[in-house]
Amino acid sequence: MTAKKNDVATEHSASIIVARDLSVHFPIGGGLFQRRQMLKAVEGVNIAIPKGSFFGLVGESGSGKTTLGRALLKANPITRGEVTYHDGEVDYDLGTLPKDKLREYRTRAQLIFQDPYAALSPRMTVRDIIAEPLEVMNLTQSREETDERVRDIAGKCRLNLEHLRRFPHAFSGGQRQRISIARALVSNPRFVVADESVAALDVSIQADILNLLKALQQELGLTYLFISHDLSVVAHICDHVAVMYLGRLVESAPTRELFQRPRHPYTKALLSAIPSLDPDRRNTAQKLTGEIPSPTNPPPGCKFHTRCPHAVSRCREEEPELEFAGTSHEVSCHRWKELDV
């Protein structure tokens, strides 16, 4: 265990965000006659996001991806464990961050939302929407400076500067998403959580936004946590992918490795569930039966055993730990070695 910790520590020296044993629980119920229950949205997650990476986080709805992403931004309370942020200029421990430092953390870590229709206020002009973070966080001294920064980031996000005076309703989904990216980037963050940022877009526009995110990463030196349920999108844009299931990390590996040699049965099932574009190859692959269990009442042992075709009695009793299956390839499955053959 100590040896593993050291491994992790060396790897973490180049990480912008490191979470150790991170758990986020939400209380639910608890009325007059009801017992209060805990919903364990994220449980015991260890994750290190290398600086400058495009880090993917995938899983089905209810797997805890969004909660994890928000916890790393301290937008959710952290129940247990620690999260540290380190960008070469500042070091923060999110668990003990005082209020004034939290405000500064907000300039360095930002969030891009899923739905560009819901995320933009219809009563504000595009200029005001993009400028709002600067004003709220007092990052500029004068209106001229604010305008300057708004124009700068709008240009980088390939927005037409003449559109800054318009209201969001005049724009299509793709343009709106560019506005919401510009708003997230205007405070000059180092770390950006993109939560399903292309899920609401049409495919022809989706490719455009993905290319923009990639270009901005290189231009501005960003690190992304890219949350998505769409594995084919993740495969194309991310360099490392972590897979979540029911609040746990089940596998984490460099993208190519994960897609060529998935080790966890859940990852394998996810990959084979993607409908093939080839009409002559109608899916014959393994299909998962059943659905993701409720996080208020998770099964004992390995959380995946209720749907796993390879589950044995050990899986039902003992929860597997994340272990290395190769360089920076981690998997949490009792049987990955025997199943790998």
Place this chain on the structure above:
Amino acid sequence: MALLSVNNLTLQFDTDEGRLTAVEDVSFEIHAGEVLGLVGESGSGKSVTAKSIMKLNPDNAVYDPASSIQLTLDDQSIDVLSLKKGRDLRVVRGGAVSMIFQEPMASFAPAITIGAQMVEQLVLHKGMTEREATTVSIEMLERVGISDASKRFAQYAFELSGGMRQRAMIAMALSTRPKLLIADEPTTALDVTIQAQVIDLMKDLIAEFQMGILFITHDLGVIAQTADRVAVMYLGKVVEQGSVRGVIKRPAHPYTRGLINALPRIDDLDAPLTPVAGDIPSPLERPSGCVFHTRCPVMQPACRDTVPAMTSHGVEARTVSVIGSDLDTGNSDSGKNAGQKPGQVMGQDTGQDTGIGTGPDADQGIGEGDTTAPGIDHTAACFVTARAVSQASKVEVS
């Protein structure tokens, strides 16, 4: 005789901002036992087209007099657009035609049990007694793979998970034994693993019930896995239509090609993601001529004013000699862009291979002289590719 035949469907909406054209001159057929996929981006008119079949569009919808929707049942032919009274419309609203929607939570009444909703429609449409309807409903719930069906029958929609609600929706739609099923994005709200289950289930049910299906989705992968034929819509027009293999493997319309190139492909991680340039125009500013010309990479001057007709590609392309006289308008300046050598033309503009699939026909390269490959025929509405086909076939004749 086709089960459903939609001809020249043109539909406009009267709005405060003027008349919006939502669907323009759309024609397609669905035969019994056949799945027609309707693909397109949001705003392309897919759902409006589907709702026309049940006359479910709001009151400000104006159907063009030339439009016709014919539903052919065993012994009678029904002109759907002429139906007026609610009683007459029952045949297309739950009688011979059923519809399943994207969001099952929004489709079930929240305060009525799943069972009561299933029974109600059976009593109404099939004249069953409540007891018979209950038996049929529970059998149907079992058939779609819902465990503990009699317990679920008595539950409310919110008590079921997303995948189970969609199964219940399918059970409800199929319990009346419709001849035609309209499925509007039935798997879009589901996770991939559940989507795979629902697709499998639908394929089984299609085989068992032998109904015709109109399958609406924006996901070409789902279409490739379920449909026999596919129609691609853009801004209210069908721009390409034909067998699923032809359209996906050798798309002829630049829009279809653009859609496929924009898709992230899991089998080729190095392929660049190529977006379709520009944004979809607002329906208030519908482009003249070819609706796609504002975003088209192979646009010609003629595309701006002349509406292209559907022309044949794939197998039948060989038999088409002269395609439309409108072509001559743009022919003089077409040489440069469309390419001169017929061989090249085929590679560039018509039936460009998308590299999907490694089957024998993909290797042979359909369209390069292979007239025997089955099931790749399709039509597309584009001058540039049509011209390339006509040139190629002329050369072959000489």
